[in-house]
Amino acid sequence: MKQDAKQRLIFAMDVDDFAAAEKWVSELHENVGLFKIGKQLFTKCGPQVVQMVHERGGGVFLDLKYHDIPNTVAKAAVEACKLGVEMFNVHALGGLEMMQKTVEEVDAWCAETGNKRPVMLAVTILTSSTEETLRGVGIDRPVEEMVTRLAKLAKEAGFDGVVASPREAQMVREACGPDFQIVTPGVRPGFAALDDQKRVTTPADAVAAGATALVIGRPISAAANPLDAAGKILEEIEVALS
Numbered sequence: 001m002k003q004d005a006k007q008r009l010i011f012a013m014d015v016d017d018f019a020a021a022e023k024w025v026s027e028l029h030e031n032v033g034l035f036k037i038g039k040q041l042f043t044k045c046g047p048q049v050v051q052m053v054h055e056r057g058g059g060v061f062l063d064l065k066y067h068d069i070p071n072t073v074a075k076a077a078v079e080a081c082k083l084g085v086e087m088f089n090v091h092a093l094g095g096l097e098m099m100q101k102t103v104e105e106v107d108a109w110c111a112e113t114g115n116k117r118p119v120m121l122a123v124t125i126l127t128s129s130t131e132e133t134l135r136g137v138g139i140d141r142p143v144e145e146m147v148t149r150l151a152k153l154a155k156e157a158g159f160d161g162v163v164a165s166p167r168e169a170q171m172v173r174e175a176c177g178p179d180f181q182i183v184t185p186g187v188r189p190g191f192a193a194l195d196d197q198k199r200v201t202t203p204a205d206a207v208a209a210g211a212t213a214l215v216i217g218r219p220i221s222a223a224a225n226p227l228d229a230a231g232k233i234l235e236e237i238e239v240a241l242s
C-alpha cells in the first residue's frame with residue numbers, strides 16, 4: 001500500500017541548483033515516487049538533472065508545459081521521450097491539433113524504438129488562475145467549464161490525463177472516465193501554508209475526488225523535517241485510498 005501511495009506522490013523540485021536537486025532526491029526518494037523538474041531547474045541544469053534523478057532511482061515528471069505550434073511541441077515531446085522521463089506535460093490551451101500531432105509523433109517514436117510511452121498530461125487551467133485571470137485574457141467562461149472542456153479535448157487527442165486543481169478532479173473524472181489520469185497540484189495538507197495557490201484541497205480530499213497523483217512542493221520543502229512531511233502526506237494518501 002505504501003508503494004502505491006508513493007507512486008502517487010510527486011515532489012515539485014522547484015530549485016535552480018544541481019546540488020540542491022541532488023540533495024532533495026537523496027533525502028526524499030524513500031517517500032516520493034516522481035520528482036518534478038520544472039522550467040527553473042531544467043533551464044539552469046538541463047538534461048543532466050534528469051539523468052541524476054534516474055541514477056538515484058527516482059522517476060521524473062518533466063514539467064515544461066509545452067505550448068507552441070503543433071510541429072514544435074511534437075518535436076520537443078519526442079526529445080523529452082529520449083531523456084527517458086516517466087511523465088511530461090503540454091498546455092491543453094495549445095489546442096486539439098497540437099496535442100494530436102504530439103501523440104502521433106511520440107507514438108511513432110515509441111514504435112520505432114520499442115520504448116514505453118511516458119505518461120502524457122495536458123495542463124488545463126493553472127491552479128493559480130481565477131475567473132478574473134481568465135477574463136483578463138479574454139476567456140469569459142467559468143473556470144470549471146474550461147477545465148472540463150480542456151480535459152475532454154486532451155482525451156480526444158489521445159493524452160493519458162490532465163493536470164488540474166483537486167477542486168475540479170471530480171468533474172474531470174465524470175467527464176473523462178475511470179482510466180483518465182488526474183494529477184493535481186494546489187494540494188495543501190493541514191500543516192502547510194497556502195502560498196500563492198488559490199484553488200486547493202487537502203491530500204485526502206484530492207484522492208477522494210479522483211486525483212491519481214499529487215504534485216506537492218513547498219509543504220514538503222519548507223517543512224522542518226521534509227522526509228517526515230512527505231511521510232505524513234503518504235499516510236493521508238494511503239488512508240484515502242483504502
Ligand SMILES: O=C(O)c1cc(=O)[nH]c(=O)n1[C@@H]1O[C@H](COP(=O)(O)O)[C@@H](O)[C@H]1O
Pocket residue numbers: 012013014038063089123125126127128163164165185186187195197215216217218219
Ligand atoms: O503543472 C504543474 O505542475 C502545475 C500546474 C498548476 O496548475 N499549478 C501548479 O502549481 N503547478 C506546479 O505545481 C507545483 C506546486 O508547488 P507548491 O505550490 O509548492 O506545492 C509548482 O511546481 C507548480 O509549477
